[in-house]
Amino acid sequence: MSDQFKALILDQKGEEFTREVKSIDKNFLKHGDVTIKVEYSALNYKDALILKNGARLVKEFPHIPGIDFSGVVEESKHKEFKPGDEIILTGWRVGEIFFGGYSQYAKVNGDFLVKKPKNLNLRQSMILGTAGLTALMCSFTTKATREELLLGDKVENVIVSGASGGVGSMAVMMLNKLGCNVTAITGKDSNAEYLKSLGAKDIINTKELSKDARPLDKGLWDGAVDTVGGKVLENILAQTKDAGIVAACGNAADIKLNTTVMPFIIRGVKLWGINSVTASIKRRQFLWNEAGKLIDFEILEKSVKEIKLNEVIDVYPKMLKGETSGRYIINLNK
Numbered sequence: 001m002s003d004q005f006k007a008l009i010l011d012q013k014g015e016e017f018t019r020e021v022k023s024i025d026k027n028f029l030k031h032g033d034v035t036i037k038v039e040y041s042a043l044n045y046k047d048a049l050i051l052k053n054g055a056r057l058v059k060e061f062p063h064i065p066g067i068d069f070s071g072v073v074e075e076s077k078h079k080e081f082k083p084g085d086e087i088i089l090t091g092w093r094v095g096e097i098f099f100g101g102y103s104q105y106a107k108v109n110g111d112f113l114v115k116k117p118k119n120l121n122l123r124q125s126m127i128l129g130t131a132g133l134t135a136l137m138c139s140f141t142t143k144a145t146r147e148e149l150l151l152g153d154k155v156e157n158v159i160v161s162g163a164s165g166g167v168g169s170m171a172v173m174m175l176n177k178l179g180c181n182v183t184a185i186t187g188k189d190s191n192a193e194y195l196k197s198l199g200a201k202d203i204i205n206t207k208e209l210s211k212d213a214r215p216l217d218k219g220l221w222d223g224a225v226d227t228v229g230g231k232v233l234e235n236i237l238a239q240t241k242d243a244g245i246v247a248a249c250g251n252a253a254d255i256k257l258n259t260t261v262m263p264f265i266i267r268g269v270k271l272w273g274i275n276s277v278t279a280s281i282k283r284r285q286f287l288w289n290e291a292g293k294l295i296d297f298e299i300l301e302k303s304v305k306e307i308k309l310n311e312v313i314d315v316y317p318k319m320l321k322g323e324t325s326g327r328y329i330i331n332l333n334k
Contacts, residue, residue, distance in 0.1 A: 003025055087114065094108060139175050163200065168227045229253050
C-alpha cells in the first residue's frame with residue numbers, strides 16, 4: 001500500500017463547507033477490516049447532493065464521499081476475503097456515515113463486500129454500480145416474482161418510468177433481455193432513439209402520465225418499474241393489470257402518493273418497495289452474477305463518461321442542475 005494516496009475530502013468548519021482532492025495516508029482511513037485498492041467509483045445523484053453540503057447524510061467531518069466502488073483487496077482480516085480478490089461495494093451507507101470510494105484506497109467492513117463475478121470487469125461493475133443493482137432488483141421483482149407467485153403466468157407488457165435516468169435506462173435493457181415488451185416513459189423526447197436501442201418497444205412522454213389518476217384505468221401493464229413517484233406512479237398503479245407487480249425505487253418527481261385502494265383490492269396489484277442499500281449479500285451476489293447476462297455493455301458505453309477524481313468537483317453541480325446525462329464513472333488511477 002502506498003504511503004501517500006489521493007482522496008477527495010469534504011470538510012465543514014462552521015458555515016464553511018469545502019471539497020478538495022488531497023494526499024493522505026492509511027492512518028486517515030478509520031473504518032473496517034478490509035483494505036481495497038480502488039480502481040473505479042461513480043458519480044451518482046446522491047453523491048452530488050453529498051458533495052454540495054453533506055445532504056444531512058454525513059455526520060462527521062472530514063469525510064471521504066463515494067457511495068459505490070470496485071477494486072482489489074490489498075489487506076484483509078475478514079475470513080471471506082484475501083489479497084487479490086476483486087470486489088464490488090454498493091450501499092450500506094458507505095460514502096455517508098462510512099468513508100467511501102472517492103479515494104485510491106478504501107477501508108471497509110468485509111460484510112459489505114461482494115466478490116466480482118467473472119463475467120464482469122471492474123470498470124463494467126461501476127458502469128452498473130448502485131443504479132445497476134437497483135435496476136436488477138426492480139427487474140427481477142417485476143418479472144420473476146410475479147411469475148413465481150402466479151405459478152408460471154408470464155409477464156409480457158411492462159412500463160418503466162424515468163427511463164432516461166440511470167436506474168430506468170438499465171431496467172429497460174434488463175426487462176427486454178428477460179423477454180418483456182417494454183414501454184419507456186421519459187420527459188426527454190430526444191432520448192427516444194437511445195431508449196429504443198436499449199430495447200424499448202414504445203415511448204411515452206412523462207406529461208401523458210402526469211395528470212390526476214383515476215381510481216382504476218384500463219389495464220395495460222403486467223408489471224412496472226417506477227423511479228419517480230408522484231402522479232406518474234399513481235397512473236401506473238391505476239393501469240396495472242390483475243396481480244401485476246409495481247417495483248418502486250425512487251422519488252425523482254415527488255415523495256407523495258395520492259392513490260386509492262382500488263388497484264390493490266380489485267386487481268390484486270402489488271406495490272413492491274425496493275431498497276438496494278441494505279439488501280442481503282446473498283441476494284446481491286445472485287443479482288451481480290446475473291448482471292452480465294442482461295446488459296449489453298457495447299450499447300451502454302455510448303452513454304458512459306469516464307472522469308478523473310479532481311473532475312468530480314466540476315461535474316457534480318451540473319448534475320444537480322440537470323445538465324448531465326448518462327453515467328459518470330471515476331477512474332482512480334488517472
